[in-house]
Amino acid sequence: MLGNFDSLREISRNARGWSVGSLAFPRARSWRPSAVSSETTGNIDSRAQPRPQCLEHNRDGNDKKITRGVYAQELEVAARAVQLGCMLAQRVQERILRKEENAGSKDDKSLVTVADWGVQAVVSWVLSQAFGEEVSIIAEEDTKGLKGMNGIQTLQRVVAVVNECLSQASVVGLTPPSRKLGTIEVLRAINKGNSEVRSSRSWVLDPVDGTLGFVRGDQYAIALGMIEDGRVVLGVLGCPNYPMRPQWLNYHQKYYRLASKIAPPPPGKWHKGCVLTSAKGAGQAWMEPLVWNSDGSFLLNPPRVVAVSPVDDPAQATFCEPVEKANSSHSFTEGVADSLGLRKRPLRVYSMAKYAAIARGDAEIFMKFARAGYKEKIWDHAAGVLIVEEAGGVVTDAGGRPLDFSKGRYLEGLDRGIIVSCGTGLHRRIISAVDASWNSSKL
Numbered sequence: 001m002l003g004n005f006d007s008l009r010e011i012s013r014n015a016r017g018w019s020v021g022s023l024a025f026p027r028a029r030s031w032r033p034s035a036v037s038s039e040t041t042g043n044i045d046s047r048a049q050p051r052p053q054c055l056e057h058n059r060d061g062n063d064k065k066i067t068r069g070v071y072a073q074e075l076e077v078a079a080r081a082v083q084l085g086c087m088l089a090q091r092v093q094e095r096i097l098r099k100e101e102n103a104g105s106k107d108d109k110s111l112v113t114v115a116d117w118g119v120q121a122v123v124s125w126v127l128s129q130a131f132g133e134e135v136s137i138i139a140e141e142d143t144k145g146l147k148g149m150n151g152i153q154t155l156q157r158v159v160a161v162v163n164e165c166l167s168q169a170s171v172v173g174l175t176p177p178s179r180k181l182g183t184i185e186v187l188r189a190i191n192k193g194n195s196e197v198r199s200s201r202s203w204v205l206d207p208v209d210g211t212l213g214f215v216r217g218d219q220y221a222i223a224l225g226m227i228e229d230g231r232v233v234l235g236v237l238g239c240p241n242y243p244m245r246p247q248w249l250n251y252h253q254k255y256y257r258l259a260s261k262i263a264p265p266p267p268g269k270w271h272k273g274c275v276l277t278s279a280k281g282a283g284q285a286w287m288e289p290l291v292w293n294s295d296g297s298f299l300l301n302p303p304r305v306v307a308v309s310p311v312d313d314p315a316q317a318t319f320c321e322p323v324e325k326a327n328s329s330h331s332f333t334e335g336v337a338d339s340l341g342l343r344k345r346p347l348r349v350y351s352m353a354k355y356a357a358i359a360r361g362d363a364e365i366f367m368k369f370a371r372a373g374y375k376e377k378i379w380d381h382a383a384g385v386l387i388v389e390e391a392g393g394v395v396t397d398a399g400g401r402p403l404d405f406s407k408g409r410y411l412e413g414l415d416r417g418i419i420v421s422c423g424t425g426l427h428r429r430i431i432s433a434v435d436a437s438w439n440s441s442k443l
């Protein structure tokens with residue numbers, strides 16, 4: 001048995017919907033499958049797939065379909081929390097691009113924005129409503145940057161965007177709070193992300209992964225995983241800018257700028273954005289395309305099964321990696337790619353959208369080799385690893401061992417770097433190529 005609902009409050013249903021803890025899920029509006037045609041869905045199974053019984057939920061309005069299967073309610077809550085986060089982040093990104101909002105930097109000089117704090121507050125609030133105040137969340141952000149004279153102004157903008165977003169919670173099937181959250185409540189929600197690591201169950205959140213891509217109007221992700229007894233058992237990956245056509249991943253923000261000048265995407269048509277979900281043991285991963293409205297909200301579409309690419313010939317494989325050399329050695333991976341026989345140019349993409357690309361079958365390989373001494377954080381990988389594995393892919397360190405999510409905030413004991421691929425045959429070849437290149441590298 002992979003999990004149970006002991007820690008969940010009673011799930012109650014009534015004529016208006018159902019609830020988990022104090023979080024009410026109204027009867028969902030019906031799906032609008034016509035918004036995504038089979039030609040626009042990229043490399044996915046174009047037939048809308050029913051979720052297996054353990055993941056069935058009330059989106060068709062049929063309460064009888066709710067089952068107490070493994071992680072069903074957790075996945076439902078997590079998906080809605082991430083969807084709400086996508087809405088908040090996308091609004092902030094548009095404000096940044098219009099220069100109405102800007103990014104700040106943390107003590108370690110990395111970027112942080114109103115969206116990083118806002119998404120953390122919203123997701124934390126939703127999880128606490130569903131699973132109680134005692135819920136354990138390990139998340140990237142803290143509230144240090146929201147103190148002092150400068151911080152107070154930023155905090156006001158965070159509180160405003162959180163309330164703006166929560167007031168529209170019904171878009172993702174959640175009941176909005178009865179009144180606006182106050183500053184203290186927002187700070188408390190953000191700080192909940194600094195929970196002590198628990199051995200039993202913790203949520204792991206990267207509210208905005210790829211903040212650099214985010215402020216540049218490019219790819220970013222909202223990543224929520226759940227760890228139980230040291231293993232990732234649930235993953236939700238929101239990629240609000242993931243393009244309908246995978247080749248557009250290459251365009252970075254230029255595509256969006258160009259596209260918005262030439263022809264705005266028709267309303268009600270899918271052109272970008274998806275949320276990927278899966279749970280341990282499901283043997284499948286799903287993608288829900290987001291269809292954006294002009295007011296910054298979106299329509300959700302039925303989940304569709306995604307699967308990794310069947311390609312195992314390196315000459316045919318697409319390899320992706322971080323955009324910034326500082327985050328992963330491009331020269332090292334170039335050597336690996338060479339000895340492996342990869343022919344295509346690397347696809348450099350910000351954020352965990354790289355995991356999404358592998359899970360969707362849009363790329364075959366993702367490698368990250370950070371500089372010596374850098375410790376990878378669990379929130380940068382948890383959701384992506386689970387989704388790729390359930391979609392049929394493989395994720396290990398360069399020694400071929402699974403990533404260890406049992407040791408707290410960092411991936412302790414990581415051997416050199418992270419390798420993600422679409423299958424075991426290709427994976428073995430990559431590991432051999434890494435070994436061959438390692439001794440001559442300067443990492």
Ligand SMILES: Nc1ncnc2c1ncn2[C@@H]1O[C@H](COP(=O)(O)OS(=O)(=O)O)[C@@H](OP(=O)(O)O)[C@H]1O
Binds near residue numbers: 208213321327374
């Ligand atoms: N020096 C160094 N080495 C390796 N990794 C680092 C480093 N510094 C930061 N980070 C983490 O990288 C996360 C962003 O990864 P990306 O794949 O988006 O990188 S890139 O911007 O495309 O280069 C980024 O996540 P976010 O902070 O959520 O954006 C960091 O957790």
Ligand SMILES: [Mg+2]
Binds near residue numbers: 110
């Ligand atoms: Mg960061």
Ligand SMILES: [Mg+2]
Binds near residue numbers: 206208209210380
């Ligand atoms: Mg990150």
Ligand SMILES: [Mg+2]
Binds near residue numbers: 140210211
């Ligand atoms: Mg982040």
